[in-house]
Amino acid sequence: xxxxxxxxxxxxxxxxxxxxxxxxxxxxxxxxxxxxxxxxxxxxxxxxxxxxxxxxxxxxxxxxxxxxxxxxxxxxxxxxxxxxx
Amino acid sequence: xxxxxxxxxxxxxxxxxxxxxxxxxxxxxxxxxxxxxxxxxxxxxxxxxxxxxxxxxxxxxxxxxxxxxxxxxxxxxxxxxxxxxxxxxxxxxxxxxxxxxxxxxxxxxxxxxxxxxxxxxxxxxxxxxxxxxxxxxxxxxxxxxxxxxxxxxxxxxxxxxxxxxxxxxxxxxxxxxxxxxxxxxxxxxxxxxxxxxxxxxxxxxxxxxxxxxxxxxx
Numbered sequence: 001x002x003x004x005x006x007x008x009x010x011x012x013x014x015x016x017x018x019x020x021x022x023x024x025x026x027x028x029x030x031x032x033x034x035x036x037x038x039x040x041x042x043x044x045x046x047x048x049x050x051x052x053x054x055x056x057x058x059x060x061x062x063x064x065x066x067x068x069x070x071x072x073x074x075x076x077x078x079x080x081x082x083x084x085x
Numbered sequence: 086x087x088x089x090x091x092x093x094x095x096x097x098x099x100x101x102x103x104x105x106x107x108x109x110x111x112x113x114x115x116x117x118x119x120x121x122x123x124x125x126x127x128x129x130x131x132x133x134x135x136x137x138x139x140x141x142x143x144x145x146x147x148x149x150x151x152x153x154x155x156x157x158x159x160x161x162x163x164x165x166x167x168x169x170x171x172x173x174x175x176x177x178x179x180x181x182x183x184x185x186x187x188x189x190x191x192x193x194x195x196x197x198x199x200x201x202x203x204x205x206x207x208x209x210x211x212x213x214x215x216x217x218x219x220x221x222x223x224x225x226x227x228x229x230x231x232x233x234x235x236x237x238x239x240x241x242x243x244x245x246x247x248x249x250x251x252x253x254x255x256x257x258x259x260x261x262x263x264x265x266x267x268x269x270x271x272x273x274x275x276x277x278x279x280x281x282x283x284x285x286x287x288x289x290x291x292x293x294x295x296x297x298x299x300x301x302x303x
Contacts, residue, residue: 016233017258019193071143071179073186074233
């Protein structure tokens with residue numbers, strides 16, 4: 001069994017208003033950032049998981065993402081496996 | 086006739102509901118710890134407001150896996166009544182008993198106010214003592230109450246006559262002014278306003294009484 005490291009990025013679906021992102025964008029413009037056309041806030045979740053192989057680890061993390069970490073009604077997610085430092 | 090009031094770590098309206106149901110309305114009520122799975126003898130269950138599990142991850146996302154809620158699915162399937170208030174409404178959507186999701190208020194403010202609402206469906210027992218278009222005043226207190234769903238779902242809710250109450254002056258950006266919805270069967274109601282805080286004239290009104298009475302109407 002090996003240990004795998006994954007990062008799940010959860011973001012609001014493009015059709016869902018992101019008021020926190022809008023507020024942060026307006027602060028960024030006040031800061032003087034030039035050319036900023038979009039700012040949306042999501043979250044990133046790091047996990048480490050034991051599995052027999054990458055495929056098995058991926059399966060588990062996909063279930064975790066779909067059923068707990070993201071709410072498919074309002075959020076999209078994607079998954080990347082990372083090397084250990 | 087007994088109702089159960091679920092207590093999650095972080096619930097903070099559980100005692101208010103008890104005060105309203107047993108104290109103001111005389112409905113025998115008991116608290117249900119989130120780890121219990123025994124709903125025997127209950128006619129209705131209330132999921133109260135608050136910040137269950139600290140609202141970590143998303144409001145209601147962790148509460149959804151509480152043992153008491155696995156029993157709740159059976160309870161609902163058998164026709165038991167469930168009322169989710171505020172955080173309770175958020176939990177019901179996470180659990181899939183009601184469609185959609187409650188998201189951050191469009192202006193980011195936590196809104197604590199008493200707001201006018203309009204009864205927009207009389208299809209279920211929850212609002213049987215009201216007339217269509219009746220207005221009521223109820224307190225709201227939430228940061229994440231903006232009801233959101235896709236176009237297909239909103240059409241289904243409208244077509245099924247499942248939108249129970251709407252805001253008169255939409256405070257949070259909810260789609261179609263939604264403040265509360267029911268499931269198709271009508272035994273589950275989720276609402277952001279707090280009926281339990283409007284059950285005595287001394288605290289500003291009694292417009293919430295009739296909704297709570299419906300917990301035990303047959």
